[in-house]
């Protein structure tokens with residue numbers, strides 16, 4: 563059977579220099595766009611997966627010092643952790659409604675220490 567579609571190599575050699583230069587310039591930007599879109603989609607999927615929170619947990623303001631927790635959080639163990647200015651206390655909490663495990667960092671010098679999600683059970 564005869565080959566009707568020419569091989570890519572045959573095409574490239576028949577392209578003018580200008581065409582080839584254009585193709586070379588277009589290709590990287592096209593593949594860059596594709597990969598950044600893919601990363602974005604992946605991030606969105608991860609975000610969606612990470613939020614089986616109950617309403618109360620969803621309402622907790624994360625990484626903000628002094629933000630309140632909610633009534634269904636059961637306090638767990640405390641632990642100390644060294645920070646650049648000294649020790650801070652981290653307290654574990656577990657939500658009785660959705661099972662999200664939280665940690666609250668009591669850090670007087672860091673405005674962005676506070677609630678963070680450490681896991682789910």
Ligand SMILES: [Zn+2]
Nearest residue numbers: 616619657660
């Ligand atoms: Zn919850």
